[in-house]
Amino acid sequence: MAGTALAHPNIALIKYWGKREAGANVPATGSLSITLDALATRTRVEFDATLARDELLLDGKSDPFTLARVTACLDSLRAIAHDARRARVETRNDFPTAAGLASSASGFAALVTAASAALGLRLDRRTLSKVARRASGSAARSLCGGFVVLHAGRDDDDDPAAQPLLAANEWPLSVVIAITTRAQKETGSRAGMQSSRGSSPFYSAWLERADHDLAIAQAAVLARDFAQLAEISEHNCLKMHAVMQSSRPPLIYWNGATVECMRRVRELREREGAQVFFTIDAGPQVKAICVPEDAARVAAALGEVPGLESVLTSGIGEGARALQTEEIA
Ligand code: DP6
Numbered sequence: 001m002a003g004t005a006l007a008h009p010n011i012a013l014i015k016y017w018g019k020r021e022a023g024a025n026v027p028a029t030g031s032l033s034i035t036l037d038a039l040a041t042r043t044r045v046e047f048d049a050t051l052a053r054d055e056l057l058l059d060g061k062s063d064p065f066t067l068a069r070v071t072a073c074l075d076s077l078r079a080i081a082h083d084a085r086r087a088r089v090e091t092r093n094d095f096p097t098a099a100g101l102a103s104s105a106s107g108f109a110a111l112v113t114a115a116s117a118a119l120g121l122r123l124d125r126r127t128l129s130k131v132a133r134r135a136s137g138s139a140a141r142s143l144c145g146g147f148v149v150l151h152a153g154r155d156d157d158d159d160p161a162a163q164p165l166l167a168a169n170e171w172p173l174s175v176v177i178a179i180t181t182r183a184q185k186e187t188g189s190r191a192g193m194q195s196s197r198g199s200s201p202f203y204s205a206w207l208e209r210a211d212h213d214l215a216i217a218q219a220a221v222l223a224r225d226f227a228q229l230a231e232i233s234e235h236n237c238l239k240m241h242a243v244m245q246s247s248r249p250p251l252i253y254w255n256g257a258t259v260e261c262m263r264r265v266r267e268l269r270e271r272e273g274a275q276v277f278f279t280i281d282a283g284p285q286v287k288a289i290c291v292p293e294d295a296a297r298v299a300a301a302l303g304e305v306p307g308l309e310s311v312l313t314s315g316i317g318e319g320a321r322a323l324q325t326e327e328i329a
Pocket of ligand 1: 104281282
């Protein structure tokens with residue numbers, strides 16, 4: 001009774017930041033993401049009747065905080081399967097965990113895919129996406145590849161699933177990831193969102209324009225309109241960070257190199273003719289989305305920013321999938 005799966009992280013161009021009060025981890029803002037092919041989480045899940053509780057090894061180490069979330073996520077699949085057995089979960093990221101590279105997105109997408117395979121459940125992607133969303137909102141999107149939309153919860157649908165908008169090969173953009181530090185962030189997204197909702201004076205303005213930003217970005221993706229997608233994505237990202245920074249206590253995820261990368265990306269676009277824009281999540285890393293022809297010069301330019309740790313380039317990847325092999329390393 002073992003299953004293995006691989007999932008890629010995704011980065012949001014239109015951000016999910018805030019939850020509805022009611023429901024099971026229901027986003028208050030719709031989001032649009034791209035799935036990254038260069039980074040991956042591999043997870044193996046084995047259900048075992050002799051275990052008294054679930055066990056987790058994350059990159060070779062136990063992690064009680066994440067284990068509680070893993071158990072809650074496995075509980076919903078155990079309920080569907082009418083199977084009470086506990087599981088041994090082993091998961092590995094080939095990139096730094098919890099440093100703003102969306103490890104919870106790929107982590108929970110891989111977990112639900114591996115666990116449902118191990119339980120012999122034949123769940124469709126929509127159902128898996130909902131189960132993953134309850135564990136971590138952004139994980140719902142990593143079930144799908146390419147450009148992906150996750151709508152906000154509504155009164156008539158308080159259990160949204162992610163939907164693919166455009167396949168990876170239909171608009172093969174590149175993403176240059178500027179890693180400014182490998183340190184783990186201080187405040188996770190969950191606590192940060194809760195704080196923003198309760199304390200940022202800009203939170204209601206953020207919610208009011210969320211559907212509008214998503215609609216503009218969706219149209220830009222379908223029209224392959226890079227300039228339009230660049231404008232709305234940077235605007236949406238900076239609004240989210242304005243909400244974060246105006247929370248009490250403030251959530252300042254940037255460091256000096258983060259700011260310098262943003263400035264350099266804008267210079268590349270506005271003065272040097274590159275088709276590139278930036279986005280930043282709840283961490284200090286900068287993701288520069290560009291056309292593949294410009295990826296090498298964007299990577300070279302960001303690589304020269306003082307204080308940068310490293311730069312890596314990714315294409316757009318596929319959704320989570322079960323693996324045949326038992327090996328995850
Ligand atoms: C800034 O999906 O990590 O990356 O649902 O509480 O687990 P939880 O939050 P999470 O939040 C992601 C926030 C973000 C923006 C985004 O990915 O849309």
